[in-house]
Amino acid sequence: MESNQSTVVPPAPWYSGYPAPRSNTPNKITCGEVLELLKAADISEAKDFVLIDVRRNDYEGGSIHGSINIPAQSFYTTIPSWYSLFKAAGVKKAIWYCNSSRGRGTRSALWFQDYIDGSNDTELKSMILVDGIKGWATNGDEYIGRMDEYVESYWKSS
Template sequence: MTSPSAWYDAYPKPRHESPSQISREELLERIRNGQKAGIDFILIDLRRNDHEGPTIKGSINLPAQTLYSSLSTLLNLCTKAKIDTVIWYCGSSRGRGSRAAVWFADLVEDSGVDGISSLALTGGITGWVQAGEEYGDLMDGKV
């Protein structure tokens, strides 16, 4: 009996093993300094079936399982809108968040575009929720 392949096996393997990361403290500091998701950076929630519950304010939901074909459009949007940072998260950012961050970093590199960072949110939404009230205040949905 053959075990089913993972959803990401249908897509090219990323060249990089580990994504660049941003800590929840760094993201909180950006927000406190007046930066806004969707204007100054893009914040992407990669959850699909487990998307119920809270999200970080300003994030958009692009489920990881359907993301790969949209990466070039996302890069075009970042370039046109002069967005220099894309931050990815899922439940823990160790699977989908990390994979999306390196896929996008590979695309940025391959496209010869300078100045766009692709970062995985360390700890994902779970780490954000568990970090305390100041993080919870920056969420939409029930915690």
Template sequence: MTSTTQGSAAVAPLWHAAYPAPKIEAPSLTRETVLEMLRDGNNVSGRDFVLVDLRRNDHEGGSIRGSINLPAQSLWSTIPIVYEMFKAAGLRKVIWFCGRVFTWSRKSCCRLFADHIAERGDTRMQSLVLLEGIKGWATAGEEYVQWMDEYDEAVWHKSKS
């Protein structure tokens, strides 16, 4: 990787610049749909979906109950292993989210995983994006907050000064 120059200062390339461009578009789910899925599959062991929290250093304020943390920066090298684990667990939907409403990691990780699913000829598993990320979830009201572990209201309702 090489850095680029912007004005007089060198700018390092973004961490994800080394990864291939995803080929498949990222389908999405609304938080309402995911909340309904959580309610219907209240027993974690009986679910056919997994929620993947892609945050790394900004993993504060809580996360959606039952989600796993797989930082976006580590996904590329682990996709084959993660896929095999999810497949062995009988998962049909992998739902990706991160901390921001609009971000490269959520959509691109979803798309890179979808590419891997397609390359395997797997027509059962889907890779999906949670619209509006964890911030949209945590600020959507009490019915969503009840489905969070380690929820910290102060993190989600900081004043923008």
């Protein structure tokens, strides 16, 4: 007897259509180190780093002041353009984060570092923010004070 039931196959992850990063060990930077970079930029008004939030549909609870949003799901195909823009702006550190920096943020940082390495660039470094935005938002008032659109209830419940 034949069954009319079909097996449900879960969709492939969003990143499955792109090559895996060549490395699985990203350069890391802590929340404290990023805070010091932000403080130094306040004093000198010079900034040689960029913060990139790669969240898309979970872009809630706030973001680090001054960061840009490049959803990871659309990042891979635009890497050459972002590289050119960052180089033209004098960026030395591209700092990536998602909610925890254990998935999208790490993957984006590694893809970008692959591109940097393939360009024989020794000046620009791609880094992952350890513990992501969740680590930042739960690290105390000094960190919260450097967030845009901070929603306290979001971080209390997550």
